[in-house]
Amino acid sequence: MPDRLSRRDLTRRLAETFAWRGDRFDEHRYADVTGWWSDPELLGSLGHHLATLVPHKPTVVLGLQSRGFHLGALVAVELGVGFVEVRKNPKPFADSDRWLTRATPPDYRDRQLTLGFPARLLKPADRVLLVDDWVDTGGQALGVQRLVEAAEAHWAGMAVIVDALVNNDVRRRLAVSALVRERDLS
Secondary structure: OOOOOOHHHHHHHHHHOOEEEOOOOOOOOEEEOHHHHHOHHHHHHHHHHHHOOOOOOOOEEEEEOOHHHHHHHHHHHHHOOEEEEEEEOOOOOOOOOOEEEEEOOOOOOOOOOEEEEEHHHOOOOOEEEEEEEEEOOOHHHHHHHHHHHHOOOEEEEEEEEEEOOOOHHHHHHHOEEEEEEHHHHO
């Protein structure tokens, strides 16, 4: 296993291995983060550094489909806690499964999604950390926060690689901590 990068080196590598694809006026322009996953030192350091963003240790980590699944699992292992997948437009595994589901406000693509997970995976005593790669509008994260409230669990915050929020109220409500801001990647 490679050594962990320092926070300063991690931030530098995140910027170096990132690219915007497409013309800036192109509606299909997107953030290409594939360089993050192909760099073993960077990938091996992300779970640790995301875990250090949280002031109080959670009892469970949630990750949004799909990149949040990978990052959330890395953070959960680093913290020594469990991990729960939050699925988009979920389908229960069996008719007898009770799922918690909530609709999101509009997300970064102006979509409203249904998010959910099996109700048995979150307990009222849980302190929940949401992990994802990027937060833009906060719509999906606000939907997850509603799920946590429905489970009567406690919101511990959100740890992301990139904070692209423009709304400080949403940032505060979600208690977002990030490794970099979007402007650091340009």
